[in-house]
Amino acid sequence: NILKVDPKIGEMQVERLKKLRAERDQKKWKEALDNLREVSKSDENVMPAVIEAVKARATVGEICDVWRDVYGEYRPKEFV
Incomplete structure (x- = not known):
């Protein structure tokens, strides 16, 4: 079964x-x-800073953008 979500x-x-x-x-x-x-x-x-951001109506994506900027993003090694 594949979940189909209405585009609306x-x-x-x-x-x-x-x-x-x-x-x-x-x-x-x-x-x-x-x-x-x-x-x-x-x-x-x-x-506490995350809670403050959420109360200021920051989205999860915006919070994660901050963390990606600070910590970087994990990229697994590619195996051939």
Whole structure:
């Protein structure tokens, strides 16, 4: 069995994200992600900064973008 998702669901989600980004406080959002970036570079616990970012309406993708920027991205070795 293959799960088939109605394309309208994806379109609805895109619209929800557009609305979220338009309505959130951009200053708080940027400050929260900047703080997450700085905390991620330190030895501090990142969880409080993640919670702050979520409260500022940052998406999971935006939080992960910060971490990819700080930590990089794992790329497995290719075997031929």
